[in-house]
Amino acid sequence: xxxQVRYEFQLAERLSATALAAFPELHLADAGLGxxxxxxxxxxxxxxxxxGRFDIMGLTVLGFHRLPD
Numbered sequence: 001x002x003x004q005v006r007y008e009f010q011l012a013e014r015l016s017a018t019a020l021a022a023f024p025e026l027h028l029a030d031a032g033l034g035x036x037x038x039x040x041x042x043x044x045x046x047x048x049x050x051x052g053r054f055d056i057m058g059l060t061v062l063g064f065h066r067l068p069d
Contacts (some may be wrong), residue, residue, distance in 0.1 A: 004040045004041075004068055005040070005067075005069075006038060006040055006041060006066070006067040007037070007038065007039070007041045007042070007047065007050075007064055007065065007067060008029075008032065008036060008037070008038040008064065008065055008067055009026070009036075009037045009038070009050065009054070009061060009063075009064045010034060010036050010061070010062040010063045010064065011031075011035040011036070011054065011059050011060060011061060011062065012039070012053055012060035012061075012062050013034060013035060013060060014031075014033065014034060014035055015028075015035045015059075019057065019059075021054060022053065022057065023053070024027050025040070026038060026050075027039050027041040029039055030043075031038055032059055034062065036054075038067065040042060050060050051064070065068070
């Protein structure tokens, strides 16, 4: 994985301000009923770290993908 590629994560839930604070490295985009977070991901370990944190918080990941450069 190239350094500092950007990813977008689509979550089923709307995150509260407290939940959003758990992801200071990601940015919030308007998602209607759910939440879309996006931001830089340094490597595979950090990608899996985000997915693990979503899981620990009980969040449903609807999808994620690498954003174009």
